[in-house]
Amino acid sequence: MKTTNKKTKILITGAGLCGSLLGLRLAQKGYHVDILEKRPDMRKAVVDGGRSINLALSDRGLAALKLVGLEDKVRELCIPMNGRLIHDVEGNTFASNYSGRDGEYINSISREELNKLLLDEADKYEDVQIDFDDKVTAVDLKNASVTYYDSETGTDKEWKADILLGTDGAGSVVRKAMMKQRDFLFSHSMNWLPHGYKELSIPPTADGKWRIEKNFLHIWPRGGFMLIALPNLDGSFTLTLFMQYDGDGPAFNNINTDQEIKDFFNTYFKDVIEHIPDLVEQYKANPSPSLGTVRCSPWTANSTSLILGDAAHAIVPFYGQGMNASFEDVVVFDEMIDTNETWADAFKSFSTTRKPDADAIADLALDNFVEMRDSVANPNFQLKRQIEMRLESAFAKAEYQSKYSLVTFPEKGIGYEEAMLKGRAQDKAILWLLENGDITVNDELDSLLSKIKVKTEEVLWLRG
Amino acid sequence: MKTTNKKTKILITGAGLCGSLLGLRLAQKGYHVDILEKRPDMRKAVVDGGRSINLALSDRGLAALKLVGLEDKVRELCIPMNGRLIHDVEGNTFASNYSGRDGEYINSISREELNKLLLDEADKYEDVQIDFDDKVTAVDLKNASVTYYDSETGTDKEWKADILLGTDGAGSVVRKAMMKQRDFLFSHSMNWLPHGYKELSIPPTADGKWRIEKNFLHIWPRGGFMLIALPNLDGSFTLTLFMQYDGDGPAFNNINTDQEIKDFFNTYFKDVIEHIPDLVEQYKANPSPSLGTVRCSPWTANSTSLILGDAAHAIVPFYGQGMNASFEDVVVFDEMIDTNETWADAFKSFSTTRKPDADAIADLALDNFVEMRDSVANPNFQLKRQIEMRLESAFAKAEYQSKYSLVTFPEKGIGYEEAMLKGRAQDKAILWLLENGDITVNDELDSLLSKIKVKTEEVLWLRG
16 A cells, blocks of 8 residues: 555554654644554543653654654653762762753653643544554454454454554564564564662652752662662652662562661662652552563564554663654654655565664663663773763764764764764773773863774774 | 482473483483473484484584583594585685694584484483373473373373473473563563575485585575585485575575576576486475574573573574584583582573573574675685684694684683684684784784784773
């Protein structure tokens, strides 16, 4: 079927962040879109707590929101975070900016508020039909049809579409259908971290203000585990403790009693306790879900179906890029629709083009967990950051961007894969030059830049 | 349960190469072992053709066979292959030895003959009980019990053991049970190549001799696809064509008619045709199975079960290490039994220790497909091999081993991971030094070795 055929019957499974943005964009392009969502309408019902309450929104995600005309509205929901604020065990703090350039920061945003906005905007289009409380139970990829439980009638129903877009998240039913199907070679992996996470909350002050510095992503790095905090608009912070389930040292399975919980926080996060009167209650009440990476290929089957967002590439949260990657999917797919004659070709092009970038951000996110947990450990790492700040302040983006900037504040057209390859090579090059005394932090800038560029090219070759 | 308890009820699923060697070894250690095998006894029934008829046996596999006292018997089934014999499109051939050292070669061996020998040897122990035609249909990991279809009675039966060792191959039922179980985080992946394979056969001459050079692994590298040949004891060769299923250029799905098959071989493998009178018939009769890599972690569940061999780490065949890796598993597990007090600890230690090596050989095998397909393309690659041959001829193993040698002819204690990291770094170092004119092939040997060592250390640091 042709992409120019505006009568194409499009079914999207999942009205989360990716599905609602995708539905909105397709409606803007003149298509009619039906969306099935298993959860109730979050604009009417209470949303579960304890699971990724806030997210980091940065340039890649904002570019997608700009595409649908929502950048300004979304900015109103954002709290800028200019860098990391690192808390050591003694309670000292150290700021580390995300970029040496002005105006480059990431944003803390509520998943729920952003999703509601996207649903509201999608609802403005008559050509978007969202059905909530309708759980997809089976998928027939060949026929682009799904079976779903229709909550209104309490019966199973069929939905036959022309094309099926699966934005149904990390546990995607569409992806599972691809795994089951034997008539094509579907590669897939599910990798779990030995660490889980637990959300906690620092309440606002009595007058609705923030109890710790507002415009930072706070990190309490402790080697094998860490605590982070992101600010919310109401003055609260969402804390997330990332820790192994089992093993030597602190672990979820060893910290259960009131005393164990108190001792643990007293030992490692003393400066946090004063801000959370009901710490023990929160700790015991909230779940400790697991963290995994989903990869698969291809993302399309039978010329009828495509998976996007977490359904195709769920990643761990340590680069703050999960939502951004899903939103960027919509931008890339939007281009593929315009540049391919048939939906089948658009699906194939999207899967082929986008897969290396999805793999790269998955790897980067895993690496960053180690970097965040250990971020005060390596002295040369601190010197490297100082050098990169100097270079970013002094030179244009095209001349120098750190790995973090390449990933988070990219020039147009730089995908995650390019950012990863170049960024990792730069990191190794700078650390090597420091280690061997070939550069120092206060060297003249042109000389620094040129030495780093030469060594980076060599490292790229040697790592390739 | 303690490893010293010789009354431990041990159930092995699968009496293939890994399962039969494992059963034999455990009996030698004084345990009683039951093995369930879904296939008929290959010593009595005809074995399916068209699927990996012969294999490459090298030092890691031979070390395991030595452990059970079978090295000499197995050597009688072997045909040494001293190197690759590369066939270009014009029919010219070029030999490339596997090592610069004497006595380092790999061996072509029949999977069936080797498996039969292992079964015969296992059968000599009263404490090994092998039941054929008994397909395991369900596994209860918690209780170390399995349900299997008992072919004698035509009914499903239960088998309750103390520990369960899954050596049931790439499609392992035990691994699938681990995937299904939700009470631990089981990471797993299945990655398919876009290429499948098809086996063909060059018959012996009328007097039972080999029609092409006997003591080589023959390769017809053609970029995106390749043909290889391994010698058999009866004078025949098993050919394997590795080729993509779909896409531009030659592909299984585009080569179907008699004429297409003839044209394809005439264009790319002209020097093979004369040796195979019934080429078209063979091509059409034999299947073209797919090639995949299985990874997972951990390899143990519920303190009762462990998977080994292909069940835990099925790899693509391009390094000739699949069987060797499985046999080496038995050696490593044998040590774990001796050095751990409980079976649960032995399982955990084995899984933790062995997993990085299994991942490494999986990666190396994937890389080697590209190297084999393209092996005449890069001129510096040829120069690198010449340098490595000179170094291997001149220096002791501890001084220099190529990546291939580290993998295939290792000094005791060098695992696949170490071989991969060091071998890849050496390759990059030599290619870099050649590219930049820092070394030439005929340089003085001590100087070559020292420059390569220094650069290799740098590359290891920069790639780490």
